[in-house]
Amino acid sequence: MPQCSNCQFQNMPGTTHCGRCGASLLLATALIDVHPPRATRWSKTWRKSRFWHIWHSLNHLSADLARRVDVSYPSSWPSILAAVRLIVPGWPQLAGSKVNLGRFLLGGYLSCGLLAAVCYGTTIGSFFIAVAITIHSIGLYDVAQSSSKVRAVRISRILLGCGLIGLFLYLPLFNLVPQYAAPFAIRVNREPLRVGDVLLSNRNAYVWARPRVGDIVLYELNPVRVPAFEQGRNAVLNLAGQRVDRVLAVPGQSIVCDGRTLTVDGQPSPHRPLNLTFSSLQVSLIVPPDHYFIIPSGERIDGLLPNNENIVRTLSLIPITQIEGRVYWRNYPWSRMGRIR
Amino acid sequence: MARFRKLELGKGLPGDSNPDGPSGNEQAGCLELAVEQRRCGNYENALRLYSRALEDDKSLVTGWLGQVQMLIMLDESVEAELWSRKALELFPGNGDLLAGRAQAFRRMGDKGQALLLSDGALKSAGQSAYRWMVRGELMIVIGQETHLHCFDKAVQIDQDWLVPLEIALIYRDLGAPSRALGRIRRTVELAPDRYYAWFVQGQVERDLGLEAAAIKSWRHCLELCHGHVDAERELAQLEAGGWSVGRVWRRLFGNR
Structure with a gap:
């Protein structure tokens, strides 16, 4: 009779999840990372500052807003906050449990963005812009992949995400930047x-x-x-x-x-x-x-x-x-x- | 490598000699050691030991909870919230983990979410001192006097000296050292041989401006643990900083 380690309930042999609380009964041998994420010294210092509290309050406000708006929002869709996070590559992963992927995406995006800015107006610059957008798309792809088990839904979300990001982020950006920094x-x-x-x-x-x-x-x-x-x-x-x-x-x-x-x-x-x-x-x-x-x-x-x-x-x-x-x-x-x- | 066999490298942590991970006994030893490190105020070591215990058996709720608590103690509330969320996915509805998440939210400044989670923690099956401690912390934040009852309830549930000590730390964290003093004195009465209790008492007394008492407390701490780095540093800072007749007198006539 396997006993649940969470609620001590005696389950029937052969069951994989606790009948009372739903906890997995195969946890002892499961492959799970047991090392928690750690804050860097820099982030600890940053969190002690007043700016972090302001930033955090703004985050709360946006989260509250998202919760309120979510009242009429289809529950099967990703939340509005998650959708907002898609604007910054790697943010959804950093906010979730894929911290390393998030860092890679954000770091790669910022690096490519920096190189694109430095080589702006040249072929290499255009190449780095393309790589940066590709990294952003990979972030979107990753979020969409983990959002649903249905393939069609995943594909439609990838397309929708790319379309929205393109329409509301890159299209205005690519229209605005050449107005103030037109390469010649x-x-x-x-x-x-x-x-x-x-x-x-x-x-x-x-x-x-x-x-x-x-x-x-x-x-x-x-x-x-x-x-x-x-x-x-x-x-x-x-x-x-x-x-x-x-x-x-x-x-x-x-x-x-x-x-x-x-x-x-x-x-x-x-x-x-x-x-x-x-x-x-x-x-x-x-x-x-x-x-x-x-x-x-x-x-x-x-x-x-x-x-x-x-x-x-x-x-x-x-x-x-x-x-x-x-x-x-x-x-x-x-x-x-x-x-x- | 026979020439390295006689090197004195200290006792080491359990599992160091076993590259395949700790066995059952070692895992229990890891948990015990983690708690011991926690009682000594070595939260970083405690966190590592909790992780080591979980490497072998992920179904140890105490291990997950300990990790969350240590992250909070180490001022890493954002990570603690994330980790408690992950732990709650593995142990849905676990009251202590809910309380841990509530405390992490409180430290991040989200009182509303913390209160909801604390309500859930108290409603869930079983009871523990930790849930009431978190509740008490929340009551202080929202300005209700019921925090006294919450903390009393926590002390009533668990007679361990660690409970009043952690309550004192909560009061201190919230900028109420006068309330912390009573709790930490109770801790010292319960466990006069634990140097960490003396150390925290010194900190609380220093916060209250009772410098002479703080110095005494830290000296007791150093008696019990020679070379306690933090106590030595605090003592040096207190003795070096500022000017007072009493301090000059002590320096001149060696009333140490």
Whole structure:
């Protein structure tokens, strides 16, 4: 007569679970991990802080809310709190009993996220983003796998979870991040920018504000055909496309450039184009409204511009509508990573 | 490795010599040792011994409960809650485990959940001092004077000196050393030869500002256990910190 170790009830021989309390009668030889999870020194210190109590209170509130909402929630579905935890990869596992898996998922996700941020705008960066999303999906898969015994239900939950996370987390994220950190890869060498450089620009910088003198901006060059003489033959340079350079004057300011110094409103300007060897440009003009004076430095136009005032105006006076954003950071290569000044 | 046979490595823990895990006797020894370590205030060792006892027989409810209690004592309430949940899956409705989970929730600050679980613990079959201790702790937190009755009930159920000591620790944890003092003095009366009781009494007295009494208690603790690290440290801190005429007098004339 096997006796239950929990309630001391004498069960019939051959039974695997206690008839009174439901405890397993085969526990003595069962394969169960008997070593409890331990708190690290860091987490103990963190739990003693006031912030932890605030955080914990918020957790209680959300749990209470989830319990209240659960009144009309199908009991066979995962709880709302569990669904909320799916947002952070590894959180459901850390909150449950799969601590190691949770740590692996969270650590892997954060590592890939960090590498993706560091390589943002490059192929490797895209690869790490994909790996991070895959890790997130593995977390979802694990939760869905343990949520039901029915295969169809599990598959539908995986699909539903991936769909919801994609819709409410990654879609807004992938729409929002490029607005404030749009990568722009340099395709042509124009010192100090080199082929392969990845610059980050804020596309929303000039939604509420106007460009200021000294800002480095990404803009669309006015298309212009410049007559040139190359390799002993007459040729035409087609200048167009996106450029990155510094705003040298704003609307209303008068510009005088004698090929060596740049004077703005009669004062020598402290700003220079990105490429300091910017040609022997000679121009004198007043910046019209809604236009900005930007010299496309680094172009092969030496000796051509001084002869043609119209080409100079077309190239260097950029309408506000063609300024796409403010460039603030060189993200790649790592050796030259840093703020662009 | 004959040359290592004569090394004096101390007594060691049971099961150290047996790589396949402890036998039945060793397992009982593990539990006894765990309780003994707990009585000495070595909660980390006690936790390891409870785990070792469970390695061989997972059906020992006392082992699971001991683990949960030790985790709480070690300020690891989140882990204790998780572990008690796991233990309750194995032993559904076990009153002591419910009480353990209630205590873990209380330490995490979730009074509502703790009260529900404590209600469940008291309703479940059997009775134990631990359930009433947890109930008393909850009553203090919600500001009801019934905690006195709960603790009295716990002491009535189990005459062991560990019960009033753990009640004193609960009072101390909740910032009520004046109430803890009565309980810990009762403990010392019951077990004057247990150094941990003297040590806790010293701590409670220090909390109350009774420095001379605390020093006495810790000296008693050191008499019973030479080289008790915590007592030595507390004593050194108390003697080094602050300034008082009495302390200077003792230092000068060696009234030790």
